[in-house]
Amino acid sequence: MASSYSNNLITITAFMILVSLTSVIKCDNNNIILEEGYTVTTLIDGDKLTVNPYAVVSLYGSSSDDLVILDSVKSTFYTVTVSGSQVSEINKLSGNDKGNAGYKDGDLGSAEFNKPKSFTVDKKNNIYIADKSNHVIRKISKSGVTTIAGGNIRKTGKADGPAQNASFSDDFELAFDLQRCALLISDHGNRLIRQIDLKAEDCADTSSGPGVLGSTIAWGIGVVVMCLIGFIVGFAVRPYVLPYTGRSTSGQRDMEAFPNQSGETSSDVLLRRQKRNC
Incomplete structure (x- = not known):
């Protein structure tokens, strides 16, 4: 009898727990609004590329979907070209891909970082890195790697002022x-x-216009086109202009032959002047 009572009690308890869980699930679902129409796609598989992507940004004005990814473990930046949903190319941009952390500015190939975890990109595709372990902010450009803030201090703090003399905490991030x-x-x-x-x-x-070089080329093309149009128009109206010019020349000759008030023609005056000169 006691055993039957215990079994019933266990069954009732289990039922109450199930009802409670169902109520919680229904309550949570009532607070969720699912919006459809979005799709998740894997672009970069770190296991296949032997990188550990910690952060990623897209470059401005890129026609080939170029991305920059940061492997914080290796302290290395990579550029990745993605065509559609497939990686077509990956190249080391800067850092020591052997995993050696350090602090070294200079050319892209030999520069070193100390496990940064935050970076951002400006409109010229310069990359700014929060190199937290080195307590500095660094910049990657086409000419190499430089330090733009904290280089004279290289320790924690919160000093403002000239960027080289500024200091930061051990935990900071950047945004452009x-x-x-x-x-x-x-x-x-x-x-x-x-x-x-x-x-x-x-x-x-840089993405809103062709830039200085593009503007120069555009002006050059415009000048050539205008010259061609002018040449074509001139060639087309030439048959109509020449007869008019011929009539004007004939009229001018008639005016020269026409006698003036003294009864002399222009030819008589010219002969008289030549005789004087002789």
Whole structure:
């Protein structure tokens, strides 16, 4: 009898637990609004490419879907070209892909970083790195790697002022602000939002126009086209202009032969002047 009572009690308890879980699930579903129409696709498989992508950004004005990925473990940056949903090319951009962390500026091939985890890109595709372990902010450009902030301090702090003398906490991230033409710094350790003003040229929208070289080429093409149009138009109206010019010449000769008030023609005057000169 006691055994039957225990079994019934277990059954009732299990039923109550199931009802409670069902209520919780229904309650949670009532707070979720699922919006359809989105698809998840894997673009980069780190296991296949032997990289550990920690962060990624897309380059501005790229026609081939170029991305920059950061392998924080190796302290190395890579450029990746994605065509559709397939990686067609991957190349080391900068850093020591052997996993050696350090602090070294200079050319792209020999520069070293210390396990950065945050970076951003400006409109000229310069890359700015929050090199937290080195307590500095660095820049990757076509000419190489440089330090733009914290280089004279290289220790934690929250000092503002000239960028080389500034200091940061052990935990900060970067974002590019086009409207301010600046880097925004989320300095988590100091509970601060900070700013570094960039150069105006770094915020120029290269994707909205052809640039200086493109403008020069466009002007050259325009001049050539206008010259060709002028040549074609001139050649087309020439048959109509020559007869008119001929009539004008004939009229001019008639005017020269017409006698003046003294009864002399222009030819008589010319002969008289030549005799004087002789």
